[in-house]
Amino acid sequence: MQTEPYIQPMQSPELFSTICIVGPTGAGKTHLAMSLAEYAKSIGLTVELISMDSALVYRGLDIGSAKPTKAEQAAVIHHLIDILDPTEVYSAARFAKDAKRLCEEIRMRGNIPIVVGGTMLYWRAWAHGLSSLPPANPEIRVRLEERAKEIGWPAMHERLAQVDSVTASRLKPNDSQRVQRALEVYEITGKPMSSLLAESPSEDGREGSAIPPWIHLVSLEPSDRARLHLNLEKRFDVMLSGGLIEEVELLKKNIGLHADLPAIRSVGYRQVWEYLDGQIDREQMRYKALAATRQLGKRQLTWLRAIAGRNTFDPFNPDELKAALDYCKQNLK
Structure with missing residues (x-):
């Protein structure tokens, strides 16, 4: 049985802490990151941004993903943007490895990495690792997709309910991506995804996981929905x-x-x-x-509110937005 190698979080004492800016879509994460980069430049430091966004990795998905503009990318180095063709698949496990590697490479250049984005599954993988779930299996995925074309995703959801009622209960019948993943995990391991996550509750970002000491988590959470x-x-x-x-x-x-x-x-x-x-x-x-x-946005806020110890700021409140920038400045090192 193929299992995913454990992704070791960056806990080595010689590594610097890293600022991570998160929040729901439209909360102003990029604006805060760019403001921080501008401040860093004014005091002789160089910031490099690492995108934590599942859509920005794809070339050709520019307008609908609210991708940073060419001017923004020219002003500040951005990573994990336009790295794949849209026919390819990017995973949380791959992000965790890429982010860890980039943080180390950026530090070796004498610069400061800032992780920015709202894909919370990526956050979980980077901050806590993904040791309990197997990697994607292309053959199984193709077979599941072919079956779904024959009977439809609601029927596939019913199949999932038979083998993993807990996971099925929180997924919509047409949520093809997650239904497919849950069925894939069951086929690979013979165990329900819910059971695997229950065995490692600290890895499930929605279970109130504490923030690793090497991350300063800045969460922009608008009060006015x-x-x-x-x-x-x-x-x-x-x-x-x-x-x-x-x-x-x-x-x-x-x-x-x-x-x-x-x-x-x-x-x-x-x-x-x-x-x-x-x-x-x-x-x-x-x-x-x-x-x-x-x-x-609702799902992102649900993830965020389960993370104990996050530093929360309301981006619609000018004083709190300034406080968020000040907090980042204080931890820019």
Whole structure:
């Protein structure tokens, strides 16, 4: 049986601590990171940013992922952006290894790494390791995808409920990515994913895991949910007017891409893809994309609120936003 090698967290005393800026989508993580980088430059230090975002790794997913602009990437070195074609798959385990390696390489250059993003599964892997779950098995995944094409993901969800009712109960029937992963884990190990996570509760980022001492976690958590939703609505409309549909049209010309790939399942891209396939109209596309964005933010906040000891700031409060920047400045070393 193939099992995933343990990812050893960076706990060596000779390694410096690392600032990590997290928060739900639209909370202003990139803005805070860029402000910190600008401050660092003013005092003779160089910051390099490590993206902790599952969509930014893909080339060609620029507008809908709110990827840092060319100007921002030119002003500050960014890592783990545009490293894969959208036909490829990136994992939490790979992120953990990449982030650890990059932190060490950046320190060796005499610079300061800052991890920025909201993909909380990546956070869990980087901060705590993923020792209990096996790596992806391409053969099993293909077989599950083929079966899903025959019977549909709701039926696959019913299959999951038979072997892992705990995991199935927290997943929606059409959540193909997570249903597939849970079935894959069961086929590889013969055990339900919920049982494997229960055996290592400290590895499940939603179980109140403490923050490792080598991470300064800065969590931007907006207090005004209505304002956040309005901002997200405006941002998506700007994406649409800025060429998001045309961006997805270009992606669809790649014969290797299909709707079940992780890149295309990204929020916004999935809905525009469905619109271009004629499954929904433009109004439905916008509604579904905004609903999915709000759900993403809700899931991210759920993860964050379970992390004990995080440093929380409201990005909509100018005083707290300044306090967040001041906290980062104090720990910039």
